[in-house]
Amino acid sequence: MxxxxxxxxxxxxxxxxxxxxxxxxxxxxxxxxxxxxxxxxxxxxxxxxxxxxxxxxxxxxxxxxxxxxxxxxxxxxxxxxxxxxxxxxxxxxxxxxxxxxxxxxxxxxxxxxxxxxxxxxxxxxxxxxxxxxxxxxxxxxxxxxxxxxxxxxxxxxxxxxxxxxxxxxxxxxxxxxxxxxxxxIQHDYVIEREKGNRETLLQPETRTRSVIDAKTKKEGGKLIEMVTKREVYSTWFLASDTAPLPQDYTKSRRRLKAVTPILSCFRALWEFQQIYDGRFPSNHADIAAFTTLATSKHRALGLPTETLRAEVLRSFLQNLGGExxxxxxxxxxxxxxxxxxxxxxxxxxxxxxxxxxxxxxxxxxxALHPDGDLGVALLPLSAAAQNGNAPNGVN
Missing domain, CATH: 3.40.50.720 (NAD(P)-binding Rossmann-like Domain)
Incomplete structure (x- = not known):
């Protein structure tokens, strides 16, 4: 592969x-x-x-x-x-x-x-x-x-x-x-590729990914470079609700317009289930509450209002619970x-x-992550949450 x-x-x-x-x-x-x-x-x-x-x-x-x-x-x-x-x-x-x-x-x-x-x-x-x-x-x-x-x-x-x-x-x-x-949390993996003319620098590639090692070996008459990269992550609690889109999205209206409105729908569903004891929207009042949540989530992500169309909300609601x-x-x-x-x-x-x-x-x-530390730096927060002492409403 x-x-x-x-x-x-x-x-x-x-x-x-x-x-x-x-x-x-x-x-x-x-x-x-x-x-x-x-x-x-x-x-x-x-x-x-x-x-x-x-x-x-x-x-x-x-x-x-x-x-x-x-x-x-x-x-x-x-x-x-x-x-x-x-x-x-x-x-x-x-x-x-x-x-x-x-x-x-x-x-x-x-x-x-x-x-x-x-x-x-x-x-x-x-x-x-x-x-x-x-x-x-x-x-x-x-x-x-x-x-x-x-x-x-x-x-x-x-x-x-x-x-x-x-x-x-x-x-x-x-x-x-x-x-x-x-x-x-923090994951290292190795990419093997033919060694090019450009030196591989040990440095960040994105906010979440860094090159941390590069070695070479000879294989089949070719010089192969083994590049070790590290990805860092944040928690479900943060990524499922409060984390914004990456800056390369927020700075481009074209990219924001291309973001699927299903992201706003899922975030609305997750909050709805937290508020209403885990159930799905099932009546007119529920549908109104879900629509309000989805609109709020869409706005918080900075997404264009026209991409959250009524037919998208209707289709998402009609599919709830299906396999x-x-x-x-x-x-x-x-x-x-x-x-x-x-x-x-x-x-x-x-x-x-x-x-x-x-x-x-x-x-x-x-890649949905909050501002601040990622990876193992979030472990103390997780431990505090497990002990019931998490700050800012984390549970």
């Missing part, structure tokens, strides 16, 4: 090589099973993936896709925590369960089918409610992925993952629309791929919010 081309030089894919079990901790059977992946991202990355323990919170249509892709990639273990009981509503787009599973726990019913995808992966079921878990619960996982949860719950989980210094993803779908959020298989496949595949990239440390990760608009079939990414 090629590295992103933004790095200023041609990206280099791993050369096809014959790998033996003696050269790595991976067994000969695993080399045969994961041969295509090893050729894509290399043996070292596959070893990191093989040793990874991932926590997946909730198992619905979106997380079906995430689980499928992670298990097929060959992680060490996948723990699925979900306390919900299957109802008829779950049968639409969730392919690990059937009508005979109605009345069973969602995680327990899905687990056998997930195990069948790759018996080498340890699939663990936890039927507890994630809300009763303390911060220590998250310390044994390499990455935590939370799907289709309320914003307050996502905030609490993200606080706990930061206390434990664990990468965190949140994702959700509402019919034709969806989002992916990443808080990797559409093609949408969950696209978003679930992207989440799983980014988790794999982060584990292997070979590709640039999501930074930090992806929004999917099924009407336009577009999925732009926005």
């Amino acid at each position: 090629a590295a992103n081309g933004e790095d200023g030089g041609p990206s280099v894919q791993n050369e096809p090589t014959i790998v033996t079990a003696a050269e790595t901790g991976i067994t000969a059977d695993e080399i045969a099973l994961y041969d295509r992946q090893i050729r894509l991202w290399g043996v070292k990355a596959q070893e990191k993936i093989r040793n990874a323990n991932v926590l997946l919170i909730n198992i619905r249509a979106l997380s079906n896709e995430i689980a499928k892709n992670l298990v097929l990639a060959g992680i060490n273990s996948l723990t699925i925590i979900d306390h919900a009981i299957i109802t008829e509503r779950d049968l639409g787009a969730q392919f690990f369960i059937s009508e005979t599973d109605i009345g069973k726990n969602r995680a327990e019913a899905a687990a056998p089918q997930i195990r069948n995808l790759n018996p080498r992966v340890n699939v663990i079921v936890d039927t507890d409610d994630i809300s009763i878990k303390g911060p220590g619960y998250f310390q044994n996982y390499d990455i935590v992925v939370a799907t289709d949860l309320l914003p307050d719950t996502l905030n609490l989980i993200n606080t706990a993952t930061r206390v434990n210094n664990k990468p965190f993803y949140a994702a959700g779908v509402q019919g034709l629309y969806g989002f992916i959020f990443a808080d990797l 559409i298989a093609p949408v969950t496949a696209v978003l679930g595949g992207q989440v799983a791929q980014d988790v794999i990239n982060v584990l292997g440390q070979r590709q640039q990760p999501i930074q930090n919010l992806v929004l999917f608009d099924g009407d336009s079939m577009d999925a732009p990414t926005y």
Whole structure:
């Protein structure tokens, strides 16, 4: 898999090589099973993936896709925590369960089918409610992925993952629309490319990304440069509401006009659910309140009023609560791929919010961060929030 081309030089894919079990901790059977992946991202990355323990919170249509892709990639273990009981509503787009599973726990019913995808992966079921878990619960996982949860719950989980210094993803779908959020705190990764004539400087490239190391090696008669980059992140609490668009957007009306209004819609939905006990807008008063919130969020982002059209709001509201298989496949595949990239440390990760608009079939990414420190500098704030002492209303 090629590295992103933004790095200023041609990206280099791993050369096809014959790998033996003696050269790595991976067994000969695993080399045969994961041969295509090893050729894509290399043996070292596959070893990191093989040793990874991932926590997946909730198992619905979106997380079906995430689980499928992670298990097929060959992680060490996948723990699925979900306390919900299957109802008829779950049968639409969730392919690990059937009508005979109605009345069973969602995680327990899905687990056998997930195990069948790759018996080498340890699939663990936890039927507890994630809300009763303390911060220590998250310390044994390499990455935590939370799907289709309320914003307050996502905030609490993200606080706990930061206390434990664990990468965190949140994702959700509402019919034709969806989002992916990443808080990797601080993540280093390596881009390999042919060495160019221009020296690679160890310096910031953007507000969130810096070049921290550059080395060279000879490979196949070429001089290859291995550039280590570092991305820093902020929390769900900040990115989901108060963080502005980057300056390269706010200084350009053309770029502001191109920002999807689905960002304002999701921010309005998250605040609505915080105000109204997690429910969706369901009556005329609710729709009026949601519209007021969306208009306020749109204005706060500095977006042109004409881009938040009535038909956009109507379509978003009509899609609330829906699960559409093609949408969950696209978003679930992207989440799983980014988790794999982060584990292997070979590709640039999501930074930090992806929004999917099924009407336009577009999925732009926005780096939404507050002013001030990012990355590990926010860890003290997370610890304060976990102890109930967060400033400025952080909870």
